[in-house]
Amino acid sequence: MGREKAAKEALNLLRGRLCDPTFVFKPLSDSPESNYSKLKFIISSSVTEACNNSILLLGPRGSGKIAVLELVLKDLFLEYPDMISVIRLSGLLHSDDNCAFKEIARQLCVEHDLLFSKMASFDDNSQFMIAMLRECGLAHKTVIFVLDEFDLFAQGKQRLLYSLLDAMQSITSQAVVIGVSCRLDADQLLEKRVRSRFSHRKLMFLPPSKEDLQRLLGHILSLPLDSTLPRDYAVEFNAKLQNMLADEKFKQTIYTYMDSDATVNHLLRFLFRAVSYMDLGSGFLALENFKTALPNIQRQPKLECITDCSILELYILVCMKRLEVKEQNSYNFNSVMTEYKSIHDTFQTSDYYARNVCLRAFEHLQQRELISFTDNRGHNQSVEFRPVKLLISSYELQKGLKSYRSCPVILLKLMDREA
Amino acid sequence: MPTIARSNGDSTPQKRRLRSDAEAKDSPISTTVKWKSPRGCSSASPNSLSNGTERDFSDNPERSPVKKNFGKFISKPKWNPGDTEQMREVKEALHVSTAPSTVVCREDEQKRVLEFCKVCVEQEKAGSLYVCGCPGTGKSLSMEKLKQLLVDWAKEAGHRQPDVLPINCTSLAKTSDIFVKILGDAQQRRKVNGSATSALQHLQNLYSQNPRSSRIKMMLIIVDELDYLITKDRAVLHDLFMLTTFPFSRCILIGIANAIDLADRFLPRLQSLNCKPMVVTFRAYDKDQILKILRERLSALPYIVFQPQALELCARKVAAASGDMRRALCVCRSAIEILEAELKESSSNFNSLTVEKACFEQQTATAPDILKKQDIDVVRLDHMAIALSKTYRTPIVDTIQSLPQHQQILLCSAVKHFRGGKKDTTVGELKKSYMDICKSSLIPPVGSLELSTICRVLNDQGLLKLGQSRDDKSKRVTLRVDEADVTFALQGIRFFRNCLQ
Numbered sequence: 073m074g075r076e077k078a079a080k081e082a083l084n085l086l087r088g089r090l091c092d093p094t095f096v097f098k099p100l101s102d103s104p105e106s107n108y109s110k111l112k113f114i115i116s117s118s119v120t121e122a123c124n125n126s127i128l129l130l131g132p133r134g135s136g137k138i139a140v141l142e143l144v145l146k147d148l149f150l151e152y153p154d155m156i157s158v159i160r161l162s163g164l165l166h167s168d169d170n171c172a173f174k175e176i177a178r179q180l181c182v183e184h185d186l187l188f189s190k191m192a193s194f195d196d197n198s199q200f201m202i203a204m205l206r207e208c209g210l211a212h213k214t215v216i217f218v219l220d221e222f223d224l225f226a227q228g229k230q231r232l233l234y235s236l237l238d239a240m241q242s243i244t245s246q247a248v249v250i251g252v253s254c255r256l257d258a259d260q261l262l263e264k265r266v267r268s269r270f271s272h273r274k275l276m277f278l279p280p281s282k283e284d285l286q287r288l289l290g291h292i293l294s295l296p297l298d299s300t301l302p303r304d305y306a307v308e309f310n311a312k313l314q315n316m317l318a319d320e321k322f323k324q325t326i327y328t329y330m331d332s333d334a335t336v337n338h339l340l341r342f343l344f345r346a347v348s349y350m351d352l353g354s355g356f357l358a359l360e361n362f363k364t365a366l367p368n369i370q371r372q373p374k375l376e377c378i379t380d381c382s383i384l385e386l387y388i389l390v391c392m393k394r395l396e397v398k399e400q401n402s403y404n405f406n407s408v409m410t411e412y413k414s415i416h417d418t419f420q421t422s423d424y425y426a427r428n429v430c431l432r433a434f435e436h437l438q439q440r441e442l443i444s445f446t447d448n449r450g451h452n453q454s455v456e457f458r459p460v461k462l463l464i465s466s467y468e469l470q471k472g473l474k475s476y477r478s479c480p481v482i483l484l485k486l487m488d489r490e491a
Numbered sequence: 492m493p494t495i496a497r498s499n500g501d502s503t504p505q506k507r508r509l510r511s512d513a514e515a516k517d518s519p520i521s522t523t524v525k526w527k528s529p530r531g532c533s534s535a536s537p538n539s540l541s542n543g544t545e546r547d548f549s550d551n552p553e554r555s556p557v558k559k560n561f562g563k564f565i566s567k568p569k570w571n572p573g574d575t576e577q578m579r580e581v582k583e584a585l586h587v588s589t590a591p592s593t594v595v596c597r598e599d600e601q602k603r604v605l606e607f608c609k610v611c612v613e614q615e616k617a618g619s620l621y622v623c624g625c626p627g628t629g630k631s632l633s634m635e636k637l638k639q640l641l642v643d644w645a646k647e648a649g650h651r652q653p654d655v656l657p658i659n660c661t662s663l664a665k666t667s668d669i670f671v672k673i674l675g676d677a678q679q680r681r682k683v684n685g686s687a688t689s690a691l692q693h694l695q696n697l698y699s700q701n702p703r704s705s706r707i708k709m710m711l712i713i714v715d716e717l718d719y720l721i722t723k724d725r726a727v728l729h730d731l732f733m734l735t736t737f738p739f740s741r742c743i744l745i746g747i748a749n750a751i752d753l754a755d756r757f758l759p760r761l762q763s764l765n766c767k768p769m770v771v772t773f774r775a776y777d778k779d780q781i782l783k784i785l786r787e788r789l790s791a792l793p794y795i796v797f798q799p800q801a802l803e804l805c806a807r808k809v810a811a812a813s814g815d816m817r818r819a820l821c822v823c824r825s826a827i828e829i830l831e832a833e834l835k836e837s838s839s840n841f842n843s844l845t846v847e848k849a850c851f852e853q854q855t856a857t858a859p860d861i862l863k864k865q866d867i868d869v870v871r872l873d874h875m876a877i878a879l880s881k882t883y884r885t886p887i888v889d890t891i892q893s894l895p896q897h898q899q900i901l902l903c904s905a906v907k908h909f910r911g912g913k914k915d916t917t918v919g920e921l922k923k924s925y926m927d928i929c930k931s932s933l934i935p936p937v938g939s940l941e942l943s944t945i946c947r948v949l950n951d952q953g954l955l956k957l958g959q960s961r962d963d964k965s966k967r968v969t970l971r972v973d974e975a976d977v978t979f980a981l982q983g984i985r986f987f988r989n990c991l992q
Contacts, residue, residue, distance in 0.1 A: 104836070113832075121579050123586050130886065132952055194664040229719070231661050238659070243588040255953040256890055257971075265716070265749065268626035269587075271821045272882045278893040332941050333948065334895035372938040465926060467936060 078305050079355030082295055083347065089292055090344045093139035094146075096336065099291040100136070100284060101143060107275050112144045114273065118248050119152055119214045124240040126249040126270050128222065131277025133254050134337025140277075141218065141250065157183045157208070158216045163224025172225075172232045173197035176217075180204050198235060205245035215247045222251030226261040233262065237269035279334035285326070288336070289317055292343065293357065305355065312356045325362050329370070345369050374464045377440055378472030383423055383480060384433045387412060389442065389469060390483050392462050397490050402446065402459040405434055419482050431455065466490065569868040570794035572834055578827075581796050584788050585823050590632065595787050596780040597633050600771055601640075604633070607769060608641050608743055612650050612709055617698075617740035619732050619766070621717075621754045622747045624773030627815030630747050633773075634713050641711060653709040653743065660719035666727045669720065670694055673712060673734075673742070691730055698737035710742045717748035725757050732758055736766045744768070775814025781806040784816060785823065801826065801875040808879050818882070825878040826870050833874075887972055890952065891980035897937050898945050899981060902954060903990050904928050906974050918946055918957070919964035928990060 089095050101108030111127070118125040129137045148156055159179045166172040174190075177197040181188035184204075192200070208215050217236060219225055225233055239245050249270075251258065259267060259274070280288060293313055295306040316322050329342055346365035350357050378386070391411040395403045409430060416424045425433075435455065437443045446459045464472075470487050473479050570577050583589055594601065604620060611618045622630050638655045645652045658672055670690040697707075714720075720728050735744050746768065750756075754768055761767045776784070785802055805826075809819040891902065904924040908916060922942050929936035937945070943963055950957040958967035981987035 117828075121582055123582060124588060132948055195662065195668075198662055234661050234716075238661075241588050243586075243590070254951045256886055257953045265626045268815050268817050272818070273825075274886060276886050276889060278889065279895065331896045332898070332937050332945060334893075370938065370941065373940065375938070465923075465939070467926060467930070468939070 075305070075355050076352050078301055079350070079352045082301060082305075082309065082355065083350055083352070085295070085299075085301075086293060086347050087344060090340050090347065093136065094143055096288070096292060096340065097136050097139045097143060099287055100280065101140065107277060108140050108144060110275060111140065112147065115144060115148060115216070115248055115250075116151070118246075119148070119155055122209075122212065122214075122246050124245065124247055125273070126237065126240065126251070127273040127275065128251045128253065128258060128270075129275050129277065130253055130256055130258060132279075132335055134333075134335035135277040135279065136336050137252050137277050138220070141252065145216070155212065156214050156216060158218060159183075160218045161220065161225075163219065163221030166232075167224045167227060169229070169231045170194050173201065173235075176201050180215075201235075202239055202245075205239050205247060209244045209246040213246070215245075217247060217249045219249065219251045222253035223255040223258045223261055225251075226258065226266075230263050230266050233266050234269075237266060241269060279330075280336065282327075285330075285339075286317060288339075289326075289343075290314070293347075309356055316357065316359055319359065322359055322362060325359075325366060329366060332370075342366075342369055372468065372471075374442070374468050375472045375475070377442055378464070378469065379476060381437075381440075381442075382433065384425055384430065385437055385442075386473065386476070386479065386483055387415075387423060388430065388433055388437060389462070389464075390473075390486055391415065392443065392460070393466055393469060393490060394486065396462065402461075404459050405431070405456040408434075408460075415482075415486070421480070421482055423480065567793060567795045570792070570796050572827075572830055572868065573838075577794070578831065580792060581789075581827060582824060584792060585820050585827070587817050587820050589788075590635070591784075591788060593787070594629060594633055594636050595784050596776065597629050597773070600773055601633050601637060603771055604637055604745070605640060605644075608637070608711065609644060611743045612641070612645055612653055613648075615709060615741075617735040617737070617742055617744075619735045619744040619768035620746070621768040621770045622745060622773065623749065623751050623753065623770065625775050625814060626749060627813070627817040628773040628775055629816060630773050631715055634715075634745065634747065638711065638713070651708055653711045655711045655713070657713045657715065659715045661716050663719070666720050666722055667691070669714070669727065669731065673710075694734060695737065698734065698740040700739065707741050712742050712744050714744065714746045717746040718750060718753065721757060728757055729760060732761055732766075732768060736761075736764055776810060776816055776819075777814065778803075778806045778810040781810055781814075781816065781819050785819065795869060796827070797823070797870045797875075798872060801870050801872050804872060804875050805879065808883070812883065822875070822878050822882055823870075825881060826874045829874045829877055830870050887954075887976050888980040891954075891972070891977060892983075897941075898949060899987065900928060900934070901925050901942070901945055902949065902972075902977055903981070903987055905955065905968070905970050906977050906991060909970050910974070915967050915969040917964060918943070918966045918968055921946070921968050922964075932986065932990075 097108070100106055103109070107129075111129070114125060114127055117123075129141065131137050145156075145158060157180075159176055161172055161175060166175050173194055174192070174197055177192065177200050178188050180186075180201065205215060236247075236249055240247050240249065255261070259270065259272070262270060290313070294310045295301060297303060297306050297310075299306075326339075330339065342365060345368060346362045347357065349361040349364055351361075378389075381389070388408060391408050392403070394415075395407060395411055400407065409427065412430070415421065434443075438445070438460075442463055443460050444463055446461050462469075466487075473484055473487055570581065572578060600622075604622070607618065607620055610616075622634070624630050634657075638657070642652050642655065656673065656675075658669060660666075660669070663669055663672075667690075674690045674694055714731070717728070720731065722728075732744065732746075734740055734742060746753075751770075751772060754761075754770055758767065782802060785806065789796055802823075805819055805822050809815065809822065812818070891899070894902070901921070904927075905921060907928075908921060908924050922939065925942065926936055936942075946955065946957060946968070949955040954970075954972050956969045956971050960966040978991055981991070
């Protein structure tokens with residue numbers, strides 16, 4: 073097929089992969105030290121040895137906790153069909169105890185083809201759950217409770233947690249409780265009774281190391297050789313990809329991006345952007361794609377605002393900055409005008425406008441939220457007398473001026489002097 | 492436990508293979524020593540009272556495997572962790588849900604409660620008792636055993652056997668439902684409306700009239716997690732304990748909770764009536780008690796699983812921290828899992844070596860041989876130390892070390908900002924100090940949107956605490972981690988060392 077058609081298909085394949093968490097987390101799970109193998113070991117030993125267990129998965133949002141858990145559960149369903157049933161609860165929906173027990177009862181009913189009655193009371197539901205756990209225990213079936221947003225379950229009286237963990241203390245039930253949370257101190261939030269019954273096992277999901285990152289990038293972005301894509305195209309693509317991955321500049325771009333947020337999810341968003349910039353004519357990924365994607369994804373709205381400002385508005389902003397540097401705690405439009413006049417007098421600039429024009433520019437700035445009034449009341453006072461403040465930092469202002477298309481030199485000089 | 496399977500058929504439902512099957516086939520290590528537990532079948536059944544002398548027997552062979560005090564008892568062989576059946580037995584023996592047949596180290600407390608109940612049953616008088624103690628100290632377990640002991644004693648002594656009603660207050664939808672439960676379903680059906688006030692009144696009527704109440708048996712009510720009944724006006728708790736003060740009351744009430752002063756704080760009125768409940772405190776376990784309990788659980792197994800020093804280390808650490816028995820059992824199981832993982836790793840290493848060597852030497856060693864060479868047979872001190880450190884360490888230091896750079900810089904700027912004694916500030920101020928640090932060290936700072944995201948991420952992880960506000964800049968920020976933790980975590984990086992000085 074033509075080069076462009078192959079490139080389009082490759083692009084679709086890559087984009088599909090980036091949106092599929094199970095594909096992404098596979099390579100990180102292959103080593104025996106990974107969280108995947110540890111989690112799998114704990115759950116499978118609970119299933120085979122018929123003992124109860126509880127575990128917490130902790131890590132920042134987007135680090136793949138649920139994805140790895142789903143991978144483990146999928147594999148366990150294949151290994152032990154009919155011996156596992158999964159109940160999923162979320163702290164955002166079911167933190168109220170009544171809701172939680174109802175949901176557990178409903179899911180158990182669905183799992184085992186029983187009739188669920190909405191009229192069942194809290195007592196009935198909790199008795200039902202305990203009875204079902206006992207039945208499942210006798211039938212050698214393990215019930216796995218997945219509690220998402222675990223820290224939200226720890227608010228209030230923690231009755232659900234207590235009942236679940238207490239049921240697991242009896243020898244007749246066979247259950248595993250897996251809590252997933254982004255709070256590191258999730259187990260400190262538990263009451264001491266509940267904490268005593270909870271085993272202290274925690275799995276930390278830390279951001280990937282540099283070697284893991286390289287491996288991950290290679291795994292995600294390499295094309296498969298045995299698909300509908302033409303083989304020589306795929307081979308050439310992969311070779312070019314490997315060269316790019318080894319390039320220092322590429323590594324620098326990736327590390328700069330990951331400096332603010334190192335979770336896998338964050339990286340995937342960047343890769344999606346970069347891959348979408350792939351040139352369909354040549355059909356290969358290039359370093360330029362990544363370099364263009366970086367500023368597009370790390371947007372600075374205020375900087376973009378500044379590039380849209382007029383020269384007069386820039387003058388006003390610089391005057392306000394100077395006033396701030398002179399430690400005038402509160403200033404208003406009139407003081408800005410005084411400063412503006414003094415600049416004009418000192419440097420003999422050509423951009424000197426009348427007062428009402430400046431007032432218009434001032435109002436524009438205020439509408440665009442680059443400046444704002446510091447007092448909340450006072451709509452009776454006229455605009456010229458109300459105290460104002462800047463809403464952008466001096467660093468952003470300086471950067472904005474530098475990237476402005478035809479910034480007057482005088483402004484740059486003034487800003488450099490303040491810096 | 493091996494003896495239970497052989498002795499009686501009415502033990503807990505066997506959902507695993509009977510131990511007798513395992514005993515029938517000879518496992519390679521323990522075949523030479525057909526070791527019978529010195530505790531005969533009678534003490535293995537849960538119905539008998541604990542017998543003091545037999546426990547001593549079970550202690551000694553483990554404590555002194557080398558010095559033989561009793562010539563008959565040969566020291567136990569070490570276990571084979573590669574044998575899945577043995578592994579399963581050991582894990583089951585150490586699981587929290589396996590109730591031991593005798594409750595060790597709680598004899599005094601149990602005796603006191605039993606005496607109290609005996610007096611009540613003999614004189615057909617009502618009474619109340621309050622059991623308190625930290626979690627994991629054996630309160631519910633002892634009360635479980637007590638139920639059976641009391642019923643058996645009553646049968647033997649010829650008194651009327653009391654009814655037993657265990658209630659766990661967490662399962663009550665409303666606090667006043669406890670009276671409905673005490674009344675029981677049979678009584679309640681006679682009343683048309685099942686509202687709780689009428690249940691309480693019904694009970695109160697019942698206990699104030701002589702002819703009706705003498706026909707009813709004594710009732711032993713065990714109320715677990717009593718503090719769930721504490722309401723603002725403390726009415727329910729009061730009414731519950733007041734039930735025992737009625738002239739013809741028939742209930743023996745035992746309340747279980749964690750707070751030591753619950754009776755004093757929430758039941759002051761009972762003191763004036765001179766019927767404050769008797770308080771039995773279950774103190775936290777100390778090192779010797781934990782050691783004794785662990786040994787007692789392991790004594791039923793015919794092999795040695797732990798090195799004695801390892802058990803002692805575990806007991807010491809857990810006793811120093813909380814005295815919680817569940818924690819000790821968890822740590823032991825965790826140590827066994829570490830051993831299992833080590834075994835798996837070494838056998839996979841050996842297998843890869845064997846594949847290489849096979850062409851040269853034509854010999855295939857099996858797993859037990861490796862064990863003999865590498866001595867992975869008992870749980871050693873280092874396994875226990877790793878398990879303890881995993882339990883008792885906080886992940887804070889690791890997480891801070893693994894944060895990306897800008898998040899660490901923001902955390903540092905927060906630490907510096909709060910050093911002056913201020914306890915909270917706004918997000919705008921924090922951003923300013925972050926910018927200052929970046930400017931002074933010539934690192935390009937991230938944009939303000941990214942900064943807000945970083946603040947939110949740190950809040951999610953529990954390192955900072957953000958307040959609520961419409962405006963992002965005026966949200967209040969406090970630091971949730973200790974400054975010392977942050978300094979310790981980042982001490983390896985020179986930039987942060989200088990920054991935090």
